[in-house]
Amino acid sequence: MLSKNKLKFFSSFSSKKIREEYGLFVVEGNKMIDELLVSNHTIHSIVATSDWIEKHTKLVANVEVLEASSKDLECISLLKSPQDAWALVYTEYKSDPLLIEQSELVLALDTIQDPGNLGTIIRLADWFGVRQIWCSSQTVDVYNPKVVQASMGSIFRVHMVYGNLFTLLAQHSYIPIYAADLQGENVYTQQLPKQAIVVMGNEGNGISQEILPFISTFLHIPSFSTHSHKPESLNVSVATAILCSEFKRIGQFINKI
Amino acid sequence: MLSKNKLKFFSSFSSKKIREEYGLFVVEGNKMIDELLVSNHTIHSIVATSDWIEKHTKLVANVEVLEASSKDLECISLLKSPQDAWALVYTEYKSDPLLIEQSELVLALDTIQDPGNLGTIIRLADWFGVRQIWCSSQTVDVYNPKVVQASMGSIFRVHMVYGNLFTLLAQHSYIPIYAADLQGENVYTQQLPKQAIVVMGNEGNGISQEILPFISTFLHIPSFSTHSHKPESLNVSVATAILCSEFKRIGQFINKI
Numbered sequence: 001m002l003s004k005n006k007l008k009f010f011s012s013f014s015s016k017k018i019r020e021e022y023g024l025f026v027v028e029g030n031k032m033i034d035e036l037l038v039s040n041h042t043i044h045s046i047v048a049t050s051d052w053i054e055k056h057t058k059l060v061a062n063v064e065v066l067e068a069s070s071k072d073l074e075c076i077s078l079l080k081s082p083q084d085a086w087a088l089v090y091t092e093y094k095s096d097p098l099l100i101e102q103s104e105l106v107l108a109l110d111t112i113q114d115p116g117n118l119g120t121i122i123r124l125a126d127w128f129g130v131r132q133i134w135c136s137s138q139t140v141d142v143y144n145p146k147v148v149q150a151s152m153g154s155i156f157r158v159h160m161v162y163g164n165l166f167t168l169l170a171q172h173s174y175i176p177i178y179a180a181d182l183q184g185e186n187v188y189t190q191q192l193p194k195q196a197i198v199v200m201g202n203e204g205n206g207i208s209q210e211i212l213p214f215i216s217t218f219l220h221i222p223s224f225s226t227h228s229h230k231p232e233s234l235n236v237s238v239a240t241a242i243l244c245s246e247f248k249r250i251g252q253f254i255n256k257i
Numbered sequence: 258m259l260s261k262n263k264l265k266f267f268s269s270f271s272s273k274k275i276r277e278e279y280g281l282f283v284v285e286g287n288k289m290i291d292e293l294l295v296s297n298h299t300i301h302s303i304v305a306t307s308d309w310i311e312k313h314t315k316l317v318a319n320v321e322v323l324e325a326s327s328k329d330l331e332c333i334s335l336l337k338s339p340q341d342a343w344a345l346v347y348t349e350y351k352s353d354p355l356l357i358e359q360s361e362l363v364l365a366l367d368t369i370q371d372p373g374n375l376g377t378i379i380r381l382a383d384w385f386g387v388r389q390i391w392c393s394s395q396t397v398d399v400y401n402p403k404v405v406q407a408s409m410g411s412i413f414r415v416h417m418v419y420g421n422l423f424t425l426l427a428q429h430s431y432i433p434i435y436a437a438d439l440q441g442e443n444v445y446t447q448q449l450p451k452q453a454i455v456v457m458g459n460e461g462n463g464i465s466q467e468i469l470p471f472i473s474t475f476l477h478i479p480s481f482s483t484h485s486h487k488p489e490s491l492n493v494s495v496a497t498a499i500l501c502s503e504f505k506r507i508g509q510f511i512n513k514i
Contacts, residue, residue, distance in 0.1 A: 224384070
């Protein structure tokens with residue numbers, strides 16, 4: 001069981017202020033902790049049930065692990081249905097992008113605000129083999145607990161860069177830079193390169209004025225709605241998914257009419 | 258200003274029990290209410306600021322509209338940032354599907370549980386011209402406030418059927434029935450028909466055993482991850498988006514390598 005003091009300490013990480021003060025973020029749930037253990041992130045401590053600890057003895061040999069009752073875990077958890085393990089992990093903010101490879105697709109996020117959207121984008125980017133995501137500094141914090149949970153472990157694999165998008169794009173303007181825009185070219189009829197940067201704009205305001213000059217092509221996912229009153233737009237994570245799919249499917253669509 | 262009694266009455270709709278008792282659901286936000294006003298849904302009442310009412314006089318001629326202060330609206334709102342208008346609307350559960358047209362794509366949801374996922378699916382379905390979505394009766398309630406908000410107004414356009422998926426699929430087995438499955442055929446290399454039903458399974462458990470016999474083809478969205486430890490799956494709304502895109506883009510991809 002956890003002491004009263006430890007319980008109070010771990011519970012305090014529901015506060016953003018405390019997480020920032022310690023430079024730690026929260027990872028929860030059995031699957032997420034499994035992903036964490038095979039990642040190269042530095043773990044501060046794990047709080048888990050005795051059953052969980054017994055099953056993971058080898059994997060957590062060098063980590064501080066504290067045994068807790070399910071009731072303790074309920075108390076410190078940020079989830080509606082707490083599971084058997086909860087961890088504090090050191091944040092690692094990166095400001096340098098990776099060198100872009102020959103057939104690499106890079107995502108650049110221009111101030112995505114909803115944590116669910118960012119987490120979903122990280123997860124789908126990982127699926128589509130996107131190695132790095134560049135985020136404007138006003139983009140929601142990657143270590144926000146809702147981002148971490150929605151990423152389903154992909155947060156441990158994708159290289160997340162926070163910085164000035166203007167500077168990052170200016171440094172890479174030799175690579176074709178695309179952006180999603182309702183007035184853009186039909187994505188289904190465009191010839192897309194394998195190496196590209198795709199910029200996704202803010203949920204409400206789209207792409208910032210200052211980075212517009214870097215965009216070589218605007219892409220549009222056409223609507224097939226026949227209603228007189230059509231939907232205005234797609235959710236940003238859904239649009240990102242379709243664009244990633246279009247860039248990655250190249251060469252995979254033989255046999256289609 | 259609202260009377261104390263009215264304030265109490267409207268605030269009570271944060272409770273699912275009260276919403277069900279009255280057969281009413283909550284619609285919030287200026288954009289959503291604009292979509293509501295051009296839909297054929299029956300409005301019980303609108304609570305709004307005097308500014309909003311002034312701007313919408315003609316549109317709300319036959320509706321009970323109550324003036325409220327921003328503070329009143331904050332009090333009854335389910336949103337973090339309440340806007341200028343809030344409405345109660347009559348629920349209309351449908352059990353009959355529409356007659357399937359020649360080039361129609363139908364979505365069938367086998368117990369989607371997360372309200373954000375259902376709302377996002379309704380929004381993207383509307384974008385891709387999907388006229389009707391069939392939901393298993395265990396699928397999250399379409400009138401859950403989180404579903405309504407995530408649908409961004411598309412809930413007023415898409416014909417949502419709740420019922421027994423086994424029966425619905427059995428009645429339409431003359432149409433090709435597809436389902437998303439990690440073991441399925443690569444969606445990018447499959448020849449897809451214009452008329453089809455696509456079944457999406459539950460977030461954790463996939464497709465139910467009892468409806469498996471109706472599936473003519475299982476489809477898989479391949480992962481392009483090169484990590485030794487790959488992501489397990491895509492979020493269900495993201496997978497639905499990519500499948501809708503693949504079915505709808507047919508004939509639109511001339512000029513591609």
